[in-house]
Amino acid sequence: MEEKEVATQYGVKTNFRLMPNGEARLGLVATDGSSYTRTVNQTGAWQNSHYHEKYQEVYIVQTGKVVLATYEANDELKLTVYQTGDYFVVPARQSHNIYQEAHAVTHNVKFGDSEPTDWHADEQLDRLIAGVDVQTLV
Numbered sequence: 001m002e003e004k005e006v007a008t009q010y011g012v013k014t015n016f017r018l019m020p021n022g023e024a025r026l027g028l029v030a031t032d033g034s035s036y037t038r039t040v041n042q043t044g045a046w047q048n049s050h051y052h053e054k055y056q057e058v059y060i061v062q063t064g065k066v067v068l069a070t071y072e073a074n075d076e077l078k079l080t081v082y083q084t085g086d087y088f089v090v091p092a093r094q095s096h097n098i099y100q101e102a103h104a105v106t107h108n109v110k111f112g113d114s115e116p117t118d119w120h121a122d123e124q125l126d127r128l129i130a131g132v133d134v135q136t137l138v
Contacts, residue, residue, distance in 0.1 A: 021045035023100065033115040037108045038062075044102035044134075049125035051095040054114035060087040064104025065138040069097040069129045077128045081137050095122040097129055101138045 007013060011031035018024055022043035029035040033055070049069070059066070061082050068080045068088060082088060090096045092112060100106060 019047075021047065023047070029116060033110070033118065034112075035108075035110045035116075039100065039106045039108065041100040041102060041104055044100065044104075044138075046097055046099045046129060046134075049095060049097040049122040049129070051120050051122055052092055052110070052112075052114065052118045053120065054092050055110045055112045055118050056092050057090040058087060058109045058111075059090070059098070060107040061085065062105040062107060065101050066104060066106060067099040067134055067137050069099070069125060069132070070094060071125055071128060075124070075128070077125075077132075079132065079137060095125045097122075097125055099129075099134045099138075101134075 015027040015029045023041045027037035065083045
C-alpha cells in the first residue's frame with residue numbers, strides 16, 4: 001500500500017505551515033482531532049495565548065529553551081522555563097502560551113476527546129505577557 005493510501009485509511013493528514021511569528025510547524029493530524037507537531041522557531045517568539053476545552057497537550061523540548069506562561073485563578077502570571085530534555089503537560093482548560101527561543105525545537109502532542117477546532121484565544125494572558133522580558137529568562 002502506498003503512503004498516501006495508508007494515511008487515508010487511518011485518517012491522518014500532514015499539516016505543514018509557516019507561522020507569522022517565525023515558527024515552522026511540521027505536523028500530523030488525525031480525524032479524531034489528535035495531533036503531533038514538530039516546531040522549529042527561527043527568531044524566538046511567543047505564540048498566541050489560548051486554551052483547549054477538551055484537549056490536553058504534552059510538550060517535549062528537543063533542543064533549546066522554552067518559557068511556559070500560565071496564570072493562576074488570581075490572575076497572577078506564572079512563567080516556567082524548560083530546556084533540552086524537559087517535558088510538561090498542559091491540562092484541558094488551562095490557558096497557556098509558549099515562548100520558544102530562536103532555533104529551539106519542540107514536539108507537541110494534543111490528545112483527548114475533541115476536534116481540531118478546540119482552540120480558544122485568551123487575550124487576558126496575551127496582555128499579561130506583553131511586558132515580559134524573556135531574554136532574562138532564557
